[in-house]
Amino acid sequence: MDVLILILQLLLLGYRVISSFNNYTFHWLVALICETWFTLSWIFAITTQWNPAVIQTYPERLLQRVEEVPKIDLFVTTADAVLEPPMMTVNTVLSLLAMEYPSEKLACYVSDDGCSPLTLYALQEASKFAKHWLPFCKNFNVQVRAPFKYFENEAYDDHHSTQEFKQQWLRMKDMYDNLSRRIEEACRTSIPSSRLEAEFADFSNTKRDNHPAIIKIIWENKKEKHSEGLPHLIYISREKRPKHPHHYKAGAMNALTKVSGLMTNAPFILNVDCDMFVNNPKIALHAMSVLLDPEKGQKEVAFVQCPQQFYGKLKNDPLGNQMVVLFKYMASGIAGLQGPLYGGTNCFHRRKVIYGLSPYEAERGNMPEKKLKKEFGGSKELVNSAAHVLEGRGTDSPNNNDINISKSLEAANQVTNCGYEYGTAWGVQIGWKYGSITEDVLTGLSIHKMGWKSEFCTPEPMAFTGVAPIGLPAAMSQQKRWATGMLEIFFNKNYCPLLCTIFGKLHFRQFLAYMWILNWGFQPIFEVSYVCLLTFCIITNTNFLPQGPAILIPITLVVIHMLYTLSEYLATKLSIQEWWNNQRMSRIYIMNARFFGFIAMILKLLRISNTVFDITRKDQNASSDGENSSDDDNGGTFTFDESSVFVPGTTILLMQLAAMVIKFIGLLESRSGNNNNNNGYGIICDMLCSAYLILCYLPFLKGIFRRGKYGIPSSTIFRSATLAFLFVSLCYTKK
Ligand SMILES: O=c1ccn([C@@H]2O[C@H](COP(=O)(O)OP(=O)(O)O[C@H]3O[C@H](CO)[C@@H](O)[C@H](O)[C@H]3O)[C@@H](O)[C@H]2O)c(=O)[nH]1
Numbered sequence: 001m002d003v004l005i006l007i008l009q010l011l012l013l014g015y016r017v018i019s020s021f022n023n024y025t026f027h028w029l030v031a032l033i034c035e036t037w038f039t040l041s042w043i044f045a046i047t048t049q050w051n052p053a054v055i056q057t058y059p060e061r062l063l064q065r066v067e068e069v070p071k072i073d074l075f076v077t078t079a080d081a082v083l084e085p086p087m088m089t090v091n092t093v094l095s096l097l098a099m100e101y102p103s104e105k106l107a108c109y110v111s112d113d114g115c116s117p118l119t120l121y122a123l124q125e126a127s128k129f130a131k132h133w134l135p136f137c138k139n140f141n142v143q144v145r146a147p148f149k150y151f152e153n154e155a156y157d158d159h160h161s162t163q164e165f166k167q168q169w170l171r172m173k174d175m176y177d178n179l180s181r182r183i184e185e186a187c188r189t190s191i192p193s194s195r196l197e198a199e200f201a202d203f204s205n206t207k208r209d210n211h212p213a214i215i216k217i218i219w220e221n222k223k224e225k226h227s228e229g230l231p232h233l234i235y236i237s238r239e240k241r242p243k244h245p246h247h248y249k250a251g252a253m254n255a256l257t258k259v260s261g262l263m264t265n266a267p268f269i270l271n272v273d274c275d276m277f278v279n280n281p282k283i284a285l286h287a288m289s290v291l292l293d294p295e296k297g298q299k300e301v302a303f304v305q306c307p308q309q310f311y312g313k314l315k316n317d318p319l320g321n322q323m324v325v326l327f328k329y330m331a332s333g334i335a336g337l338q339g340p341l342y343g344g345t346n347c348f349h350r351r352k353v354i355y356g357l358s359p360y361e362a363e364r365g366n367m368p369e370k371k372l373k374k375e376f377g378g379s380k381e382l383v384n385s386a387a388h389v390l391e392g393r394g395t396d397s398p399n400n401n402d403i404n405i406s407k408s409l410e411a412a413n414q415v416t417n418c419g420y421e422y423g424t425a426w427g428v429q430i431g432w433k434y435g436s437i438t439e440d441v442l443t444g445l446s447i448h449k450m451g452w453k454s455e456f457c458t459p460e461p462m463a464f465t466g467v468a469p470i471g472l473p474a475a476m477s478q479q480k481r482w483a484t485g486m487l488e489i490f491f492n493k494n495y496c497p498l499l500c501t502i503f504g505k506l507h508f509r510q511f512l513a514y515m516w517i518l519n520w521g522f523q524p525i526f527e528v529s530y531v532c533l534l535t536f537c538i539i540t541n542t543n544f545l546p547q548g549p550a551i552l553i554p555i556t557l558v559v560i561h562m563l564y565t566l567s568e569y570l571a572t573k574l575s576i577q578e579w580w581n582n583q584r585m586s587r588i589y590i591m592n593a594r595f596f597g598f599i600a601m602i603l604k605l606l607r608i609s610n611t612v613f614d615i616t617r618k619d620q621n622a623s624s625d626g627e628n629s630s631d632d633d634n635g636g637t638f639t640f641d642e643s644s645v646f647v648p649g650t651t652i653l654l655m656q657l658a659a660m661v662i663k664f665i666g667l668l669e670s671r672s673g674n675n676n677n678n679n680g681y682g683i684i685c686d687m688l689c690s691a692y693l694i695l696c697y698l699p700f701l702k703g704i705f706r707r708g709k710y711g712i713p714s715s716t717i718f719r720s721a722t723l724a725f726l727f728v729s730l731c732y733t734k735k
């Protein structure tokens with residue numbers, strides 16, 4: 001059916017081109033340009049879906065095959081103790097520490113871009129709790145090892161449970177409640193004063209964006225204490241100064257890479273955002289069975305990406321950000337090409353790839369120290385540890401053992417200085433790449449460009465789960481960031497996907513897949529233009545849709561397209577309501593958030609303002625009872641704020657309403673004898689399109705009449721009304 005849709009699109013384009021020879025108008029041309037882009041977008045989407053692939057992993061076999069599993073460094077990023085509550089980070093960290101993997105092989109590094117003593121305090125408290133939590137999880141084979149989720153779902157008095165389990169359960173629950181109470185109390189008031197002077201002195205006189213590097217070893221798993229079995233836990237807040245760009249998350253990831261390189265230098269890295277947690281404790285083993293596969297994995301696969309799935313799903317996905325269908329079709333489609341895009345979280349990387357090694361060079365023997373220094377910067381210790389990785393001297397080799405956590409503290413401080421990376425290859429050839437606020441897609445692209453593949457790992461139960469934004473403003477700001485980030489990649493001189501295909505080793509169809517996602521940034525211009533064109537035609541009594549029998553082309557196209565997308569939802573066992581919600585939200589995101597993302601990019605290109613990574617607000621509580629929220633009027637979800645991001649949507653809605661009114665008045669007048677040269681079908685189709693838009697923007701329509709957070713602020717309404725009025729007047733001058 002996808003090809004049928006493509007054929008119809010091509011037919012429509014053909015019709016436009018041919019008919020423009022004798023009937024050329026400006027709006028015909030606009031329609032042609034927009035529809036050409038829609039056709040291209042469709043090609044990007046369907047070619048990506050054609051060869052879906054799923055891999056099966058068998059961790060038990062891995063354990064038979066290898067004598068010893070490799071070390072993994074675990075990275076967690078957090079950036080704001082208010083938007084990202086420390087309790088959430090604590091749960092992420094606990095779920096990582098408790099993974100089903102030898103603890104002496106794991107080390108967890110937490111980057112705090114918020115430079116908050118609360119985060120450090122929370123982690124310190126969590127590490128004490130972890131000493132009890134880890135044995136509990138391992139003894140009783142607990143599945144969900146993020147305690148908040150475990151205690152929410154798991155009853156202790158299951159009839160299978162033994163007396164010992166019940167006792168332990170109650171004890172753990174009590175300890176966890178105690179932990180969260182202490183941390184939440186600290187967040188509300190302050191850290192207990194007895195602790196403040198001693199351990200937290202480093203935080204005095206610091207500001208979020210102006211402070212020296214603060215690195216704390218919260219827990220070191222010394223060999224002699226081995227029996228405690230708690231992986232290393234390190235807190236890092238890299239240095240920040242107002243005049244130094246810190247490159248947002250990419251900068252944080254590189255700080256983690258450098259510090260972990262000094263301390264444990266594991267050959268593999270798992271990175272997780274603070275809003276995700278491990279849901280399948282065996283996931284590291286699953287990922288390793290792909291990465292250590294001697295046939296393909298070791299030679300070709302750079303990273304293993306697990307899907308981003310969410311818990312506390314709002315019923316019928318009113319905000320259209322669960323991306324279930326998208327993951328099912330697009331992600332498994334890309335998995336059949338060069339491999340999934342890097343999604344920024346839930347991903348296992350090879351350190352040597354992060355250090356710039358291509359699949360054609362298994363190792364880079366005897367690199368001159370001078371060259372390494374130029375790339376990795378002035379720290380001798382870091383250069384040594386990088387040489388280990390690049391020269392393929394396994395990191396468990398004797399030389400690597402003199403790496404000692406506490407001894408590396410000084411070097412760690414040096415490499416997290418904000419000037420350290422100047423003139424080096426960090427962010428350019430090595431590490432997480434700078435230049436886009438969607439550093440994830442950019443970094444993944446740079447890896448695919450070298451010729452590496454990636455794999456998608458989807459074990460049962462799902463590997464990770466986390467929170468999706470609650471509330472429209474948060475979802476909008478996320479979508480806006482993504483759109484801008486995608487455009488930044490397109491305009492990046494090293495990593496524009498087209499150049500990566502021509503000059504690099506990015507496969508052609510993988511290039512199309514990248515174009516599909518980069519299109520998030522371009523699509524808004526075409527959709528907004530198309531909507532303006534539609535409104536213009538209704539008001540001025542002209543048409544942009546084909547006349548006569550050719551009108552059947554767009555009608556069939558729309559109907560088949562709707563049926564096609566609907567069938568995908570039904571095949572995924574989702575409801576029609578969910579399908580509609582997602583359709584509607586795509587329109588809203590594209591014309592509002594992504595449109596603003598596009599504008600942010602233009603401002604950047606014009607050097608008027610730079611792009612900013614706005615952190616998404618995370619609401620743990622709101623989402624966990626999401627299942628019960630009423631969806632009849634989406635009252636709980638469609639919240640608005642003062643942001644201008646709601647102006648385009650409100651304007652478009654008002655434009656449609658105005659167009660409808662004008663049309664009806666026009667129809668009445670024509671009945672009473674005035675001339676009207678429009679053909680009947682044309683009117684109906686135009687009006688149907690307009691009605692479809694009004695339906696999409698129904699939440700906005702309700703918002704206009706509501707007050708408080710469920711209402712659109714009057715300043716937004718005023719600005720939109722002015723814009724809509726200007727547009728309508730403009731139409732009249734052209735009439
Ligand atoms: O200056 C910053 C900004 C953000 N973060 C961290 O980046 C992560 C992602 O931020 P979030 O606000 O949750 O953004 P999302 O839109 O949910 O993130 C998606 O999109 C990002 C790119 O825009 C990717 O990096 C993420 O992995 C992906 O989940 C969080 O752990 C933040 O703490 C930092 O460490 N430093």
Ligand SMILES: [Mn+2]
Nearest residue numbers: 273275467616
């Ligand atoms: Mn997130």
